Amino acid sequence: MIVEQFFEDYEIGFARRSFGRTVTESDIVLHAGQSGDHFPHHMDAEWCATQEFGQRIAHGTLVFSLGVGLTASTINPRAMSYGYDRLRFIRPVFIGDTITAKARITEKRDHPRRTSHGIVVEALEVTNQRGEPVLACEHLYLVERKAAA
Template identity: 75%
Template sequence: MTHEQFFEDYVCGATRTTTGRTITEADIVLHAGQTGDFFPHHMDAAWCATQDFGQRIAHGTLVFSVGIGLTATVINPRAMSYGYDRMRFVKPVFIGDSIYAKVEITDKREHPKRSGHGIVVETVTVTNQRQETVLACEHLHIVERRAAQG
């Protein structure tokens, strides 16, 4: 779906919540193969049984990728991702956990070098099926203005 929004159209405090996705063993194995991260925390069930969490945990980068992917439901041709700040892996995600993302517009500011654009910050909070926060970050977007600032 496409939804055109200029910088001026964004409202701080606006929120949206995504549908969920269950993390599977296949997700973890595929992510390990794609990234080369075969740490036992993700791959060795017997070793994990001896650790505090007692079971394998999903890679933080997997939770981030899936969580952000859940938010990618609308294409705005006036905006593009500028990066991520303040990312934290708050709690572990286990095989069988379902994750959801909430997005809130938390800041709008001038772009320091592009008068025709501004920066919009979305705070992304990823939770599990128990409504526990498992990941949080800020997603920055460069967004076109209706008219360049002089």
């Protein structure tokens, strides 16, 4: 879906929640192959059985990718991703866990050099099926203004 929103159209406090996404063994194996991260925490079930969590855990970068993807439901031709700040992996995500993402607009600010754009900050929280936070970060958007400031 395409939704055109200018910087002025974003409202602090606006929130949206995704559907759930169950993390599979295939997700972990594919991510390991793409990222080159074959650490035993993700790939070695026998070794993991001797560790604190007792089972393989999803890569933090996989959970981040899935969480961001869950919020990518619209295209705004007036905005683009400007990056991510304050990324934290709060709890492990295991094979079979179902994650959900919630995104909430927390801040709008001027861009330091581009008067034609502003920065919109969206807090992203990813939770597991028990409602426990597993990942948090801030997604920054570079958004076109209706008129240059």
